[in-house]
Amino acid sequence: MQPAPIDHGIKFKRKDLQEEPTIDTKIDNLKTVERATTIGEGSVRVHTVEHVLAALSAMGVDNAIVEMDANEPPIGDGSASAYVELIKRAGVVAQEASRRFFDAREPMHVESKAGSLLVLLPDDKFRISCTQAGPENRFTQFLSTEVTPAVFEREIAPARTFVYYEDVQPLIDKNLIKGGSLENAIVVRGESVLSKEPLRFRDEFVRHKMLDIIGDLALLGCRVRGHIVAVKPGHSTNAELVRAIAREQARSMAVAIKQPTLRGEGGLDTDELMQILPHRYPFLMVDRIISFEGDNKITGVKSVTINEPFFQGHFPGHPVMPGVLQVEAMAQVACILLFRLSKTSGRLGYFMSADQVKFRKPVLPGDTLFIHAELTKARGNRLARANCHCVVNDSVVSEGELMFAFLDK
């Protein structure tokens, strides 16, 4: 396992093949879910990824390269403990980016004809409540817990793979399972449990089912905040849930427009800001102030519509908001902050200079412009400097350092 940069995700690298191809951990790369989870790209495969993925995900690793010299990670004793040990020995470091989460907003569920059911419920933590049941409901077990690194290491990672004798007998007969299988799985035959080492938990089976859920969920590529209620889960329903979440995520991203609502007491509506700014149509470049943060930060909003007068000429058939008007918007928002600080409206703020101005992306009709200004320097009552930037859909579209002077009206 090798470290990897921000936004890399978990990738498997087949060092044993020519050109050392890598396979991204993502649901689109899922190939088969028979007994274990196999991912692949082109003709390259990696089998049984779920235990490594469970260990990485539950121990807090978002970015890593898993180098392989075979098409399957070592199964070991059938648990994830060996991988947890490796991760703990190497250590986990925080990177300079915030984690991406899928937050369940409303209940979702998937089920199979075989009676497997997974429900995802909103929750501010990642929890799993799991019921496992064997043939004729033998070995029915239940466990519910929040999944944290400590809980995973102690309660879930040591739980080993188990198989039912009737499922593996045909494979043993065909010689598809080689000897020594008791070393890397528990075999359940009728009422009896065959394993080299005694059960590690009275309810080891349900714990292993949870381990597999955590591993398969890593195919989402981000973390889930929610409560998974699982009844007789298996790799195929786990994968179905990941697909359902991925679809939901795509849908919510398509409609996720931040609503310019007033936050706390800090905001100003159009009327209030026009009492501070002398600007009027068509030159008022801010609709609302949505927040003040501390003494030196402010955020304003402008909805940019096709009805803006400047779009008629800038440019016919190709409307783009002029960059200089974005600078004007920054200046107006910064001025509101300055006036609020000096508590006077008997003076006008004059825009003196603009440095480091960059226009990064075009602003188009339909965009919502979030205008941020941060006061960096105020000299006496006469001069002020502000760092400003405009954001559309979470990307900076323009930025600049503005300087103001104040004069009496």
Ligand SMILES: [Zn+2]
């Ligand atoms: Zn497993």
